[in-house]
Amino acid sequence: MGINSPKQSRPARTIANQKLAEGLNKHQALLSSVVVDGVQFTATQAVSELEEIINAADLAVTSYAAWIAAVQADLKKLESSATFVAGLRQAIMVAFGKHVDVLADFGLKPRRSVVRTPEQKQEAAAKAKATRAARHTMGKRQRAAITGVTAAAAAAASSEPSAPASPSTKSQQ
Numbered sequence: 001m002g003i004n005s006p007k008q009s010r011p012a013r014t015i016a017n018q019k020l021a022e023g024l025n026k027h028q029a030l031l032s033s034v035v036v037d038g039v040q041f042t043a044t045q046a047v048s049e050l051e052e053i054i055n056a057a058d059l060a061v062t063s064y065a066a067w068i069a070a071v072q073a074d075l076k077k078l079e080s081s082a083t084f085v086a087g088l089r090q091a092i093m094v095a096f097g098k099h100v101d102v103l104a105d106f107g108l109k110p111r112r113s114v115v116r117t118p119e120q121k122q123e124a125a126a127k128a129k130a131t132r133a134a135r136h137t138m139g140k141r142q143r144a145a146i147t148g149v150t151a152a153a154a155a156a157a158s159s160e161p162s163a164p165a166s167p168s169t170k171s172q173q
Contacts, residue, residue, distance in 0.1 A: 010057050010060065010061065011061075013057065014054055014057045014058070017050050017053055017054050017057075018050075018054060020050055021047045021050040021051060021054070024043045024046055024047050024050075025043075025047060027043075028043040028044070031043055034046060089106075089108065092106050092108060093108065093110075093111070097110060097111070098110070
């Protein structure tokens, strides 16, 4: 991982490498050559190597920024063209709806037509009714008819001998 900490950010590494290059340029007379990993470098060669590292980091940053901009432009175009693409597909389906081979040329499949028998429709209705009963699903008017009972109202209702039926019992019948 080199001199720099592996957790250092790219901008921090770039700044550190720039300072190394500046220091080598400033003190080139005092440090004419260095040995790194068994290879001897002059100060000029070391600065050149640091500049290559800095340029690679800068290229990564600009490439990333260009990629982000391209992705955002793609998403914006996708969002703005969604109705056009859907309309075009619809127009092609209308024009060639029964011609499977022509639709395949456009990468489309014909719509499936589902024809249910009266027995299947009755079975589906019975199943839906059973599901509503099991989940206690109610319609808008049924929910509106249900009201809560406060403790004071419950005490008053228990002291009266003949309390009228509450709206919630009417809706459940």
